[in-house]
Amino acid sequence: MAKIGNIELGDFPLLLAPMEDVSDPPFRALCKEEGADLMYTEFISSEGLIRDAVKSVQKLDIFEYERPIGIQIFGNDIESMKQATEVTAAANPDIIDINYGCPVKKVACKGAGAGILQDIPKMVRMTAEIVKSTNLPVTVKTRLGWDDNTKYIVEVAERLQDVGIQGISIHGRTRKQMYKGEADWSLIAEVKNNPRMHIPVFGNGDIDSPEKAKLYKERFGVDGVMIGRASIGYPWIFREIKHFLATAEHLAAPTxxxxxxxxxxxxxxxxxxxxxxxxxxxxxxxxxxxxxxxxxxxxxxxxxxxxxxxxxxxxxxxxxxxxxxxxxxxxx
Structure with missing residues (x-):
């Protein structure tokens, strides 16, 4: 049974990834109907929340039927992230998630999202401060590292756990890879198999079919999978994976x-x-x-x-x- 704080997510939860301009309330409503166990909002700028920017504040909209729901924030300034955490907590989500994975230039090159993978000590300090500033469970979404020479995810995950996060989702690519090439799940498995880890570890990257979800579950032993691009315009991926995991049979495609x-x-x-x-x-x-x-x-x-x-x-x-x-x- 995967648990984040006191939130029970079932034996092998399927998570909807936070995707900019995709994981909004209309799309989340459809994914929830089709079996998503935990969903995250689009990422929200900490600076936007502090300034009360309309677009950022609108992204805090969550609804009872979506629960459990996590709100994801990003930024590169520790003080701003602490303030944004307080604003976010007031919207009453179940979880606050920190985006340490977004690879796009306008985010990563300002030291936010995956950009913070170039400064692990700051990443750990920021996480510790966010955990201290809320009673809600805090989770992290990140990548293997900045590039092939900095894949420190096994150590990073342990350090983030030590400062209080209660779940981690790992995309099996570096920032440099963006979304190219194949996701490397072997390091995600290393994080999961680290005897010091006791929080749930969710794998992300390339899960686009029921067969792949089952294969990766068995091969890499993760606590659940996070699905992003394969759900765009196809919320049925959640029910199809669940059915296949339970029966080893394919559900009929949507009519x-x-x-x-x-x-x-x-x-x-x-x-x-x-x-x-x-x-x-x-x-x-x-x-x-x-x-x-x-x-x-x-x-x-x-x-x-x-x-x-x-x-x-x-x-x-x-x-x-x-x-x-x-x-x-x-x-x-």
Whole structure:
């Protein structure tokens, strides 16, 4: 049984990764319905929270049905991160997560996210201060190291545990790799197998099928897996993995009707939560996966990713429904 603080997550929990402009409340609602055991928000800038920036504060929105839910913060200044922790705790999440893994230039090159992997002593000091400034369980999301020469994750995980974190998720790549190449889970397994570690260790990177989740569970012995890119436009990945782990059989793929309805609901919630412009723009990355493998869909996809008024978009959904109903695809 994996536990973070007093939060029981089951035998092999599936976590939704914190992804910028993806892991928002509309998408989290769909992932929760499909079996995600623990979800994290998009990462939130500590400086933005302190300044009361609208976009940062909006990301603190969490809902009862999402629990357990973690809010993830990032920054490079220890004092700002402590203040942001207090602001975050007031939003009443179950967990506060620290982002030490984001590889993008505008974050990492300012010493935040994965950038702090170049200064491990500061990483440990910052973590200790955050743990001290809240009664909530604190977890960390990080990478193996900054580059191939600095893969210190086994020692780093132990030091972070020693200053009080209660769970760690490790992406099996360095910052330098970004998202390229194959994730190396052998070092994640080393962290898990370190006899001094007693907090849950979650693996992240390349889990894109039920078979891979089962293989990595057995091969690397982690306490659970965190799923990121494979869930974009495909929240069913959670239920498919759970079913496969329990039965060693594949669950039937979502029907065309399920895909269509999920995408339409997702768009509706996205507009309601972010407003028409942002809601429409940020949905675009999901459509490819929602309708992957559907024959003759290219023209509809082009409309979904180029139209920018909700009335037109919902008309496209009606047109898709009519077209594929005529093809006999809505009943299967």
């Amino acid at each position: 065309f009707n399920e895909r269509l309805e999920a995408a339409r609901r997702h768009l509706e919630m996205s507009i309601k939560w972010k407003g028409e412009r942002n809601g429409i723009m940020e949905m675009r990355r999901h459509y490819t996966n929602y309708f992957k493998g559907i024959a003759h869909f290219k023209e509809f996809r082009m409309q979904l990713v180029t139209l920018d008024e909700q009335k037109e978009l919902f008309e496209v959904f009606e047109a898709i429904k009519a077209h594929y109903a005529a093809e006999g695809m809505l009943s299967n």
